[in-house]
Amino acid sequence: MAKELDISCARPVGSEVEGVLTDSNTKKHESKKEEKTMIMIGREAPDFTAPGYQNGNFLNFKLSDYRDKWVLLCFYPGDFTFV
Amino acid sequence: MSVDSMFVHKMWDETELSKMVPGGIPFPMLSDAAGRVGSTYGVYDPEAGVETRGRFIIDPDGIIQGYEVLTPPVGRNVAESLRQIRAFQLVRKTKGKEATPSGWQPGKPTLKPGIDLVGKVWEVWNTDMAFKD
Numbered sequence: 001m002a003k004e005l006d007i008s009c010a011r012p013v014g015s016e017v018e019g020v021l022t023d024s025n026t027k028k029h030e031s032k033k034e035e036k037t038m039i040m041i042g043r044e045a046p047d048f049t050a051p052g053y054q055n056g057n058f059l060n061f062k063l064s065d066y067r068d069k070w071v072l073l074c075f076y077p078g079d080f081t082f083v
Numbered sequence: 084m085s086v087d088s089m090f091v092h093k094m095w096d097e098t099e100l101s102k103m104v105p106g107g108i109p110f111p112m113l114s115d116a117a118g119r120v121g122s123t124y125g126v127y128d129p130e131a132g133v134e135t136r137g138r139f140i141i142d143p144d145g146i147i148q149g150y151e152v153l154t155p156p157v158g159r160n161v162a163e164s165l166r167q168i169r170a171f172q173l174v175r176k177t178k179g180k181e182a183t184p185s186g187w188q189p190g191k192p193t194l195k196p197g198i199d200l201v202g203k204v205w206e207v208w209n210t211d212m213a214f215k216d
Contacts, residue, residue, distance in 0.1 A: 014117055
């Protein structure tokens, strides 16, 4: 489901959120003003792509790939911390 | 998902998590450097530079059905997250004909919202049912 990532020593760009401007996609959205998409209960979850690790592979993950499945999206402060 | 890179996720899984979970973590560990996704979901703390402890239940249509956010020192109750998912799955399966009352657990009675139940919930449900197993 997720695409294999080609990695190098350069730090990965990081995550991208649908409709939110970053330095790398500013040129594509020149005419659009930067909007902050805020989530709302009962509304569609903002789509995003993010690099990640799973079972020995680095992959690129896209939330919308998981349509037709239930998703539990968990955020947490940091690896190697305590709780 | 945390702000840690996928490289750190790999090492954390290999050196610590796989000692707690046989075979390591089976699901994707995502990297949100700069907290872009966390900001959109309202859980990124820009002062601390980390995500707070938010979790979101997203249904098969991509709709957010529930979320809970805690400050870092207190861990989640995963049993509660699973209970909620099962409840949302039941509601979805019955196309909203059934709803789950407070303290519902799989197997316990559900409610059938409708005009006949107005003012009569007390006949089919009591507060003890929320707490006993």
